[in-house]
Amino acid sequence: MWNPLQHFRWSQSPEEVEAQRELLLREAPIPCLWMFGKTGSGKTSVIRYLTGAADAEIGTGFKPQTKHSQLYAFPDDDLPIVRFLDTRGLGEAAYDPDEDISQSDAEAHLIVVTVRATDQAMEEIAGPLRTIRQRKPDRPVLLATTCLHDAYPGEQHIVPDPFPPDGGTLPSEIPATLSRCLTAHYDRFAGLFDRAVAIDLTKPEDGFDVVDYGGDRLKQAVLELLPSAYRQTLMQMEHVREELGDQQRRRSERIILAHSIMAASAAAVPVPWIDIPVVMATQSHLLHRLAADNHQELDSKTLLNLTGVLGGRIALRMGIRELLKFIPWVGMAANAAAAFAFTYGSGKAASWYFREIRAGHLPTAEELQEVYQQQLKIGADLWRTNRQEPDA
Numbered sequence: 508m509w510n511p512l513q514h515f516r517w518s519q520s521p522e523e524v525e526a527q528r529e530l531l532l533r534e535a536p537i538p539c540l541w542m543f544g545k546t547g548s549g550k551t552s553v554i555r556y557l558t559g560a561a562d563a564e565i566g567t568g569f570k571p572q573t574k575h576s577q578l579y580a581f582p583d584d585d586l587p588i589v590r591f592l593d594t595r596g597l598g599e600a601a602y603d604p605d606e607d608i609s610q611s612d613a614e615a616h617l618i619v620v621t622v623r624a625t626d627q628a629m630e631e632i633a634g635p636l637r638t639i640r641q642r643k644p645d646r647p648v649l650l651a652t653t654c655l656h657d658a659y660p661g662e663q664h665i666v667p668d669p670f671p672p673d674g675g676t677l678p679s680e681i682p683a684t685l686s687r688c689l690t691a692h693y694d695r696f697a698g699l700f701d702r703a704v705a706i707d708l709t710k711p712e713d714g715f716d717v718v719d720y721g722g723d724r725l726k727q728a729v730l731e732l733l734p735s736a737y738r739q740t741l742m743q744m745e746h747v748r749e750e751l752g753d754q755q756r757r758r759s760e761r762i763i764l765a766h767s768i769m770a771a772s773a774a775a776v777p778v779p780w781i782d783i784p785v786v787m788a789t790q791s792h793l794l795h796r797l798a799a800d801n802h803q804e805l806d807s808k809t810l811l812n813l814t815g816v817l818g819g820r821i822a823l824r825m826g827i828r829e830l831l832k833f834i835p836w837v838g839m840a841a842n843a844a845a846a847f848a849f850t851y852g853s854g855k856a857a858s859w860y861f862r863e864i865r866a867g868h869l870p871t872a873e874e875l876q877e878v879y880q881q882q883l884k885i886g887a888d889l890w891r892t893n894r895q896e897p898d899a
Contacts, residue, residue, distance in 0.1 A: 538737035539590040539614050540729070543639075544621035544632065545597050549653030552708040553619060554579065554591050556722050557729065557741075569593060576607040582865070583802055589741060590614075597631055608639060616737050617729065618648045620700065624688045625657040629695055636699050647732035650700035651725060652692055655707040656715070658685035664707060664720045672724055674703040704728050756858075759800055763854035766793040767886065771847035793854050801861035813857055813875075844890050851886030852879055 540557075542550040554565050558581045569577035570584070576594045580587040592615055594607045620636060622629060640648065656664065659682045669678035677686055693703060706721035730738050770789045794813060798805035856879035863870050870878075 537587050537590060538616050538733055538740055539592060541592045541594070541611055541615035541618045542621065543594055543597070543618050543636065545623075545626070546595060548621040548623050548626070549651070549706075549708065550593060550619075550621050552653070553621060553651060553706075553725065554581075556708050556719055557726065558582075558589070573606050573610050576611055597635065608635060608642075612639065612642060615646070617733050618646065619651055619729070620648060620696070621651045621653050622692055623654045623657060624652050624685060624692075624705075625654070627688070627691060629692070633695060633699065636696070640699050647702070648700040649728055649732055650692070650696055650703040652689055652703065652705045653707065655685060655705055655720065656709075658682060658688055664715060664717050666717060668717075668721060668724075670705050670721060670724065672727060674705075674724075674728065702728050702732060755800075759797060759854075759858045762796050762800060763793065763851055763858065766790070766796070766854060767847045767851040770850040771843040771890075790850050790853055793850065794857050797854060797857050797861060801858070801865060803861045803864060813860065844887065847890045848883055848886035851889065852883030855879075855882035855885070 542553065544550055551562055551565055554560070555562055558565075560568075560581060565579060568581075568583070569579045572578050572592070576592060579591040579593065581589050581591070592611045594611060618636075618639065620632065622632065636648070656662070662682075665680055669680040671678070677689055681689075689705060704721060704724050706725050707715075708722060708725075709715050709718050709720070711718055730741060733741065766789050795805055798809075803809070856875055859878050859882075860870055860875055
């Protein structure tokens with residue numbers, strides 16, 4: 508029997524891809540921003556603005572570091588572009604920050620202190636920040652005053668934005684209450700920060716004409732305060748993200764191809780392939796591998812969503828009928844070809860589905876079906892291109 512493993516052309520070995528990934532990460536230093544502020548002070552909003560990630564994705568992406576501190580790697584732990592340390596518990600009773608300070612002090616390149624404009628109870632923040640500043644006086648600290656609208660409830664932000672990009676003298680146009688709040692913060696944290704920005708990062712449903720008020724000012728301050736090597740990583744975030752995404756897709760491609768070849772080998776026997784348990788088990792295992800590779804939990808609901816479109820005997824028979832339009836073979840060759848193409852199409856569609864979930868988009872059944880049909884055809888073409896006729 509012909510073994511497709513002997514003839515398929517692999518473009519890169521897993522070791523080569525992993526070496527490229529490590530080299531890429533070494534050449535693009537990963538900045539770490541220490542988010543320092545009370546719960547509800549706008550830390551998640553800052554992360555969302557800088558990364559473009561959804562709040563839900565950020566919330567579930569934090570991993571414990573100490574009893575109170577957590578680490579969020581964007582876009583994920585395996586392929587990070589930037590990391591965010593969040594010291595939680597600041598401002599809460601009986602909170603001792605020494606462990607978090609010791610853990611985070613060595614990792615952070617920039618401290619972003621977030622304080623709500625109208626929250627003047629700041630000693631729980633200023634006290635630990637003095638200790639941190641004394642340990643590493645050369646490490647930059649950015650003071651981000653958030654939720655400006657708390658000082659002018661029911662009103663819109665001032666347009667055009669009157670705040671200077673460099674966080675200098677407060678503009679005279681801002682409301683008197685906001686001016687007093689900001690002045691009090693700047694006096695309180697005097698000597699503890701290198702630059703200050705006033706921002707109000709909202710969502711469209713919050714009802715403000717201008718969302719992400721002061722966002723450009725925030726981003727510019729972060730870039731200018733970071734050490735040069737780490738600054739370049741953030742400046743090239745989209746490019747680096749694409750490169751890392753390509754590495755992720757190549758890794759998924761290897762998993763999909765390996766399972767597709769296994770399914771084809773199992774199907775090349777004189778039994779209708781839709782009744783071969785090995786083929787079905789291979790496809791099930793593939794879905795679980797792809798879910799784990801994309802840091803997704805393949806629960807019963809997700810599995811039902813996927814198999815409702817990609818799996819089941821009816822779908823398999825429909826898939827074979829579609830494949831026969833592309834594959835002019837019969838007998839065992841058709842069994843193997845259909846098994847390869849169906850497993851490949853299912854794997855590619857599932858991989859796309861998991862990436863969309865991670866990006867905050869829940870695909871519809873129609874979208875998933877469209878991707879599956881496209882990848883099914885590609886799988887058939889791939890088999891036809893790489894197959895080799897057995898010796899007569």
